[in-house]
Amino acid sequence: QSALTQPASVSGSPGQSITISCTGTSSDVGSYNLVSWYQQHPGKAPKLMIYEGSKRPSGVSNRFSGSKSGNTASLTISGLQAEDEADYYCCSYAGSSTVFGGGTKLTVL
């Protein structure tokens, strides 16, 4: 069971859009529409932002959206705001187990 692959860092200016990729295999991301994304600010617990690939929990801004193509899932944040600066983790069901990505640090310039 290998970790999903995410870029270590991404950055963008306020108002811009960024996309974070999450690459897995046909045993996890590619086989199930069960990718979730988490936002984590320093010293805080992760917060669910996207589930089942593209659904937003109640209270999460519609600036956050998710998608999937083949073995790669993506998180897009539009209209970047300073408060979006955080670490982001993807996660996928992998048949009786669960695997996280290595995390991506988003810097808002």
Add this chain to the structure above:
Amino acid sequence: QVQLQESGPGLVKPSQTLSLTCTVSGGSISSGDYYWSWIRQPPGKGLEWIGYIYYSGSTYYNPSLKSRVTISVDTSKNQFSLKLSSVTAADTAVYYCASYIWQFDYWGQGTLVTVSS
């Protein structure tokens, strides 16, 4: 709204067993609505799924930790627990408990466990 709270020793000696408990409030573990999970995060590093348990006692573990991990549930106390044996410094991490049903909806605040003599 479900709330989770981790508790247990913050310092464990090498080769000993790490033991943590997660207390669930605002919902019943026995409802069957969720699996109950443990996740850890070494300082400055990413998240690692440890395993989860259903109220019936069915367990699923990370293959890389399976030989050292035991997760159990006490429905009478609305708690579930983690035991990790033969710990080393590499097991130093913030340990989170969370509810899971294809995604981790609710999380505890996390508790730092340091492995050191």
